[in-house]
Amino acid sequence: TVRGLAPRLRAAARIVIGDPFSRYVQLLLALSRARDLVVVDDGTATVEFLAQLARGERLVRWHRRGGRRGPRELLLAPVSAAARRRLTPGEGNPRIEVFSAMPVDAAPEGLTLTRNTLAWTRARFGPPRLTGGADLVGTSLVETGVVDEDRYREAVHALVRAHGVTRYFAHRRESAAKLRHLTDGTGLEVVRPDLPLELIARRGPTGRTLLSFPSTVVHTLPLALAGTGVRIAVLDIDPQWLTGHASPRAQGFLSGVTSSARAAHRLTSVPLNP
Structure with a gap:
């Protein structure tokens, strides 16, 4: 699947993702050269994702215990780290927008927040x-x-x-x-x-x-x-x-x-x- 998507990902100007904690999504982001990345998610994980980005922490779901990482996590750690860097606003990185209904207290400077009001x-x-x-x-x-x-x-x-x-x-x-x-x-x-x-x-x-x-x-x-x-x-x-x-x-x-x-x-x- 990744091999089949790679040419389209490299050619896309904008990528829309739903779960930035997903290792699969993080792997796909590594293949993208898009100048616009949009996260569309109304889940509570969105709040944790933005807080972790603002603190410069690795992306870990809130209910994971953390601590010592297993072999799979260690193997995928470079992919996760690359995705976090790509999702952090900064010079040379894509423009980042988050579209969500969740209230956000902490977010990296330079990131665009668009509120979903469920009007539709x-x-x-x-x-x-x-x-x-x-x-x-x-x-x-x-x-x-x-x-x-x-x-x-x-x-x-x-x-x-x-x-x-x-x-x-x-x-x-x-x-x-x-x-x-x-x-x-x-x-x-x-x-x-x-x-x-x-x-x-x-x-x-x-x-x-x-x-x-x-x-x-x-x-x-x-x-x-x-x-x-x-x-x-x-x-x-x-x-x-x-x-x-x-x-x-x-x-x-x-x-x-x-x-x-x-x-x-x-x-x-x-x-x-x-």
Whole structure:
């Protein structure tokens, strides 16, 4: 695939990428001579990517433990370092633009930030019909080894009891076994969206209350559902829920996601005390 793309990459004047942490994307960037590089990403990883660029650090996903690197990481380290240099604004480097709905506090000087307001989504879909119940947005924090699965299941059961949650929008990485455990005794309807959740929620039907664990959607759903009357609440993660495999940065990162969402979109918080 890389060999087949190489001639087109070398000839392209502008390259648009979605995940700057991807080793595959980083390898493709090494083959590019484009004068314009555009990162299009509404994920929470965008905030970490820009902060790492501003600090001159190597590009590492927030949930990785770091420390000693394995053979694969050592082999790909030169590729990652070259991609970081290419994505850092400076003389001789491409013009860098980041198009994102995420709030950004730190970014390298010379980088262009363009805010995604989800205006197209609002114009194209909805407004949704609202149901009387509450919907819960799931997360893959268990699958990535950040949050203990038993504590997560307890929290979901408690939210069903306290808020009358009837539907659970599963993250694409959530395991079928975990989802079966979540439905046991709760009557939850598990929905695996075949489109981005912003489009699903905008098309409806949508619960009058949307509860979400710390994730991208606490920043994108308020934009997509603006003016519809849907109340969006973000769920704080207790530090005691973190596993022994969680990155030392995990709690700070998750807290930053919720606090920035509350500040940017005036979201309410729901404590998790199952």
